[in-house]
Every structure is written in C-alpha cells, then in structure tokens.
Amino acid sequence: MTENHSFQTAVVTGASRGFGRAVAAALLAEGTHVVGIARDERGLKAVAEDGFTPVAADATDETVAEDVIRTYRPGLLVLNAGAEPHMAPVHEQTWETFRRNWEVDTRHVFTWTRAALREPLAAGSVVVSMSSGAALFGSPLSGGYASAKAAVRYLRGYGADEAQRAGLDIRFVTLLPDMTPAGGVGAVGVAGYAARQGVDRDTFLRGRGTLLTAEQVGRAVVEVAGNPDSAPEYRIGGTGLTPLGE
16 A cells, blocks of 8 residues: 555544544544534533644534635545434425435535635645445435435545546545444434334344444544545445445
C-alpha cells in the first residue's frame, strides 16, 4: 500500500458522538488538528483534547461550511453528521418523518461538497463522506434513510467528476458502514429490527456476526484518506474494509 499522507487540519461533522467522535480521536492520534462540528455543544466540549477545536453549529448550514473552510483551510473533510431515523414501516411514516435523513445526512453532504468545489479546497485535499450499508440493501423500517444514504454515494461521484473537470486535485471517498450498535443511529436500528423479528437485542446482534466498532470506523477514515491509491467506495464491517465492485 502507498505510504499514508497526513493532514495538518481536518474537519469532522457530527463529531460530538459515535462515529464522528471516534474519527476525531483517530485523527488527533495522528497529530492532525481537528475542527469538530455538531449542534451538541456539550458533547463537543467533552472531547477536550489538545488539537481539537469545537464548533457548535448546524452542519447543513451553507454559511457554516463556507466559513469553516475559509477559516481553517482543511486538507480533509469527514462528512459524518446524520439524524436518527424514525423507525416504522412505510405505511406508518409521514412525509415529515420519512424525509428526516434527506434533510440532514444528504443535505449536509451536498452543502460541504458544494463548498469544497466552489472555494475550492487545496490540491491534495480529500473529502470522505459517510453513507451506509443500507444504501446497498435497503432499510424498510427507517423511512428515507437508505435512499438518503444512496444519494450520498451519488454525491461522491458528482463531486469527483466536477473536481476532475475543473482540474482540481480533490479526492472523494465514501464509506458504507454495516449496522452496528456503536453509534446512535445504529443503536436505534438494532432496537427496531430486533423488535421486528420478535427477539431481544442481544439475540439479534449475535446473529449478525462480528460487529463493527466506532474505533474501526475511525481507523478506516485515517487509512482511506491517507492513501492516494484508495478505491472511491468501501463497505466497512467488523472484519474490515471491502472495496465496492470487488
């Protein structure tokens, strides 16, 4: 594998908990200055590590994305923010509950992808966006979650194409994590699907084999962001990274 490239500054959205906090920790361990963004100011302040700059803000806000990029000039964006889906079958959803993840997960990836191209980020920069295994297999209990995460995959491709057309040396990568109780969204999903199967949480999880941990997600981001020869998309589970298409 090509020797990993390190980044002086990274921005991580959804950094106050779950995958986002684990990604921030992994980057901090590499000596990267991390700008962590989340609406949960208390959760951000709990990170309290040298090299971590908390920014309490809405990651879907276009002005926030533009200001953060201009102020901190990050070499890496990790677009991880997301809403907990409303867990119910489609006929028990409303449009307001169904669209929840479109308004947060997809919207914030769109917002930061747009800002990364328009500013633009410096040559050699990387944008890592967090999709989901649900984009591959569906998720009938979580409203528009799976389709919102599928749109995140398309945005990666759109961003990569436009960067190439403009002669920008910006690399776009998407990770698709398997469902896991390690994060807030995954914990909600596990509870919902266990109940749907009529089993308890532990029984449901035993049937899923080796579970993905938040720390694995953090290490995966460091690995793919730092490797200029990485694939554009990876599924990530408890046994590691798998490039899509292989």
